[in-house]
Amino acid sequence: MNIQLSMQHNNHFNGGDKIDALYCRLSRDDELQGDSNSIKNQKAILSKYAQERGFTNPHFYVDDGYSGTNFNRPDFQRLMDGVNEGKVRTIIVKDMSRLGRDYLKVGFYTEITFPEANVRFIAINDGVDSESGTDNDFTPFRNIINEWYAKDTSKKIRAVFKAKGMSGKHLCTIPPYGYKKDERDKQQWLVDEEAANVVKEIFSLCMQGYGPTQIARILTERGRETPIIYKRRVGLPITSQETEFPEIWATQSVNKILANPTYLGHTVNFRTKKKSYKSKKKIDLPKEEWAIFENTHEAIIDQDTFDTVQRIRQAKRRPTDMGEMSIFSGLVYCADCGQKMYLCRCTTMKQKEYFNCSSYRKKKKATCTSHQITVEAVAHFVLTNLQRVLAFAKNYEQEFLEIVRNENEKELRKKLQSQTRELEEAEKRIQALDRIIQNLYEDKVCGNLTDERFVKMSQSYEQEQRELKERTYFLRQELSKAKEQSDNVTRFMRSVCKYTEITELTPEVVREFVQKVVVYQAEKINGRRTQRIDLYFNGVGQILLPTQNKRETA
Numbered sequence: 029m030n031i032q033l034s035m036q037h038n039n040h041f042n043g044g045d046k047i048d049a050l051y052c053r054l055s056r057d058d059e060l061q062g063d064s065n066s067i068k069n070q071k072a073i074l075s076k077y078a079q080e081r082g083f084t085n086p087h088f089y090v091d092d093g094y095s096g097t098n099f100n101r102p103d104f105q106r107l108m109d110g111v112n113e114g115k116v117r118t119i120i121v122k123d124m125s126r127l128g129r130d131y132l133k134v135g136f137y138t139e140i141t142f143p144e145a146n147v148r149f150i151a152i153n154d155g156v157d158s159e160s161g162t163d164n165d166f167t168p169f170r171n172i173i174n175e176w177y178a179k180d181t182s183k184k185i186r187a188v189f190k191a192k193g194m195s196g197k198h199l200c201t202i203p204p205y206g207y208k209k210d211e212r213d214k215q216q217w218l219v220d221e222e223a224a225n226v227v228k229e230i231f232s233l234c235m236q237g238y239g240p241t242q243i244a245r246i247l248t249e250r251g252r253e254t255p256i257i258y259k260r261r262v263g264l265p266i267t268s269q270e271t272e273f274p275e276i277w278a279t280q281s282v283n284k285i286l287a288n289p290t291y292l293g294h295t296v297n298f299r300t301k302k303k304s305y306k307s308k309k310k311i312d313l314p315k316e317e318w319a320i321f322e323n324t325h326e327a328i329i330d331q332d333t334f335d336t337v338q339r340i341r342q343a344k345r346r347p348t349d350m351g352e353m354s355i356f357s358g359l360v361y362c363a364d365c366g367q368k369m370y371l372c373r374c375t376t377m378k379q380k381e382y383f384n385c386s387s388y389r390k391k392k393k394a395t396c397t398s399h400q401i402t403v404e405a406v407a408h409f410v411l412t413n414l415q416r417v418l419a420f421a422k423n424y425e426q427e428f429l430e431i432v433r434n435e436n437e438k439e440l441r442k443k444l445q446s447q448t449r450e451l452e453e454a455e456k457r458i459q460a461l462d463r464i465i466q467n468l469y470e471d472k473v474c475g476n477l478t479d480e481r482f483v484k485m486s487q488s489y490e491q492e493q494r495e496l497k498e499r500t501y502f503l504r505q506e507l508s509k510a511k512e513q514s515d516n517v518t519r520f521m522r523s524v525c526k527y528t529e530i531t532e533l534t535p536e537v538v539r540e541f542v543q544k545v546v547v548y549q550a551e552k553i554n555g556r557r558t559q560r561i562d563l564y565f566n567g568v569g570q571i572l573l574p575t576q577n578k579r580e581t582a
Contacts, residue, residue: 046117048083049107050074053091053126067092070122077152083118096129111145123153196321199297202265204290205255206328217325222262224328226252230285231329234337237355237535240286244277255281286341289320292334293327296320332519336539339566354381355538356406356545362387363548363562365396371403380404383547397549401559406545409561411533414541417565420573421524432517432568451503454496461493516567523566541565 052070067090078086091101110116119142121127128134142149142158149158203209203217206227210216226247233243256274259266271278289296297319300310360369362385369383381403387396421428468486471477477485523540530537548560564570 045085046115047110048078048086048118048120049089049110049116050078050086051089051104051107051119051121051126053094053096053101053104053121053128055093055095070126073122073152074120077120077150083120085117096125096127099128099130099133108141111141111147114145116145116147118148118150120150120152122151124151124156127151194297194319196295196319196324198295204288205258205285206291207325208264219326219328223255223258227285227291227328230282231291231333231337234286234340235333235536235539237340237539240282241279243282244279247277247282248275252277254278286337289334291327291329292331293325294320294322295324332522332540335519336566339543340539354403355533355535356383356403356410356542359538359542360406360545360547362396362399363546363560364399367396369399369401369547399547399549401547401550401561405559406547406561407533410538410542410545410563411530413563414533414537415530416573417571418524418527418530421521425521429517429521431573432520432571447503451500454500454503458493458496458500461489461496465489465493520565520568543567543569 050071052067052074054067054070071088071090074088075086089103089107091103094101094104107116107119111119124134127137138149138156138158141147150156197215198217206220206224207217208220210218229252230243230247233246234240238246253261254274254277256266256271258264285291298313299318300312354371357371358368360383361367362369365385365387367386370386370389371381372384373381383399383401383403383406385396385399388398465486468477468482468489472479472482526540527537543564543566546562546564548562550557550559552558562570
């Protein structure tokens with residue numbers, strides 16, 4: 029009988045006899061070591077061994093291109109399904125590292141899973157055979173060595189990855205949706221016009237006040253091809269996993285596009301990292317750890333639009349019970365408690381929308397008053413003031429710039445003085461703590477302080493020092509941001525120049541100009557209900573023009 033003829037990479041179990049599984053695995057790292065670990069070589073070794081040892085029902089299981097630290101491999105999972113169903117008699121691998129390079133998981137399979145399922149396990153080159161007990165005592169150490177190899181390889185790859193990323197080169201091999209590689213220079217990205225138009229449409233819809241889920245629904249209704257469908261049609265490589273309904277836009281896809289600074293024309297590396305070499309899960313890194321290289325390719329989205337969209341996404345907008353969304357949702361705040369104001373709807377004779385302080389709604393009258401104000405009053409105030417500011421800015425540009433800069437500098441000086449003082453005091457205290465901890469150590473060495481007392485005191489001081497270092501880092505970041513505020517005046521003027529006249533409030537206009545609206549509790553003045561509202565503009569804060577009255581009747 030020629031056993032070689034029956035060895036096939038089958039997708040189903042054949043017959044009633046239990047099978048002898050010949051398992052092969054090759055990762056990209058293994059490929060660098062030459063042909064000794066190639067799938068072809070593994071198959072030859074396993075085939076020869078099966079023939080010589082008389083294994084009569086051999087079947088190959090092959091995972092090509094999968095890391096040994098990842099056990100979620102297609103054929104390995106298929107093999108384990110067979111083990112759990114009692115259809116596997118023997119598992120044979122070239123060596124222990126082919127099964128995996130995670131000593132805990134490999135040990136779990138070889139010491140618990142396989143024995144409990146009465147599956148014989150053989151690693152040919154390592155001389156391991158669970159039936160004879162050969163070399164079982166040394167096997168755990170071999171598994172640890174295999175894991176060390178994976179860890180060391182991961183460190184080397186990360187070092188190369190870091191060097192490449194810090195040089196300004198793109199770390200992703202496939203450009204994001206909206207871009208494609210230049211055929212003449214693979215390092216260069218070109219705008220893919222068809223896909224880029226959809227990216228612009230997504231940002232435009234967000235500027236109009238639609239959330240990611242709504243945008244996804246609109247794109248699907250309009251028949252816009254999803255990134256997967258589009259790339260499949262034009263022959264571009266696909267990185268995302270196939271979904272059950274690839275023709276339907278997903279909220280997650282819209283979110284990723286709206287958050288991607290690559291569309292500004294910048295190369296942005298190290299936005300995420302893997303938890304460890306064993307885990308494929310990615311975690312987001314803070315912006316301070318990003319490596320940003322500006323103007324490396326053509327932009328699809330301008331900076332002002334991108335910044336506005338990020339502000340929109342940070343302010344979660346709540347629909348009313350009727351399913352509608354106010355253009356001011358997430359922008360209206362209570363002047364007394366500082367909390368956001370919720371949008372409500374009166375269901376009496378007139379359908380009237382109004383904002384109410386969230387503290388008042390949640391805790392009734394315990395912490396704050398209602399600050400109730402109609403949406404109509406807020407809209408009238410914002411539109412009137414916006415028209416006044418834009419008209420003044422266009423007619424008296426130099427005077428307007430002077431007013432805005434003076435207000436900004438006044439606020440900036442206050443902030444800088446307070447935070448600079450706090451930073452200096454924190455840095456002095458950190459230096460003092462260094463001396464205190466050193467003196468404690470000297471007292472301990474000289475016998476003036478018991479070990480227990482030293483540990484207790486040093487831990488307390490070190491904890492304080494850690495907290496101060498975190499605070500100084502935060503303060504430096506805040507001071508850095510504050511010093512950049514002068515650029516915001518220029519950005520605001522760019523927004524002003526985009527509009528010749530504003531006759532009504534749209535979601536785009538509100539998000540372009542309004543940072544927040546602060547509402548005070550209504551009061552009676554000369555028998556008339558009057559309510560103060562403060563309007564803060566994006567980037568420049570309050571703009572108090574000559575003779576501007578900050579009071580508006582609700």
